[in-house]
Amino acid sequence: EVQLVESGGGLVQPGGSLRLSCAASGFTFSSYWMSWVRQAPGKGLEWVANIKQDGSEKYYVDSVKGRFTISRDNAKNSLYLQMNSLRAGDTAVYYCARTGGGVVGLVEYWGQGTLVTVSS
């Protein structure tokens, strides 16, 4: 059974940093593109970033470029999102997501999410 378990969310002040982690199990982690998708409270879904199987390609939505960094450790079956210079607009539930087989942008499995709140 595919499982994605996020951690690292919490309350942070504007301008602060936070690192999210996602522990993956139930599939061969190193074989799949992985993504982060977020959802502001009461709002819709927003794709944030994704990373290729070997980490050689990474893509971001414009609003987080230069502030967020996606990374992975295939030996630990883990995905990460380093978030710097956080803003109130980054407040959201952040979902770790696994892509569908062979299709980069299709999210087949989702974690339960971790809430990030940016507030003073």
Place this chain on the structure above:
Amino acid sequence: DIQMTQTPSTLSASVGDRVTITCRASQSISRWLAWYQQKPGEAPKLLIYKASSLESEVPSRFSGSGSGTEFTLTISSLQPDDFATYYCQQYNTYPYTFGQGTKLEIK
């Protein structure tokens, strides 16, 4: 960025009804479109991919159609478990983008 527009934003319907949700893309995305269902407090769930392919274990009352810029999600006979919010997503071009959602409510 490709804008995805869903209509309606809210839909009131009864158990047994046939309902259709429309998703329009601001430019052609071929058939690279997915539909997700989300219930309150839960993560989204993939229903349909490549516009019309049904994800494994998703009931056959769900169906998708369309290509290019216009797509539809149809539920042939609403069941109590179907009342939720539905999102379309294009995965043709970065950044991948979602529609704003359609909330399906009980009439």
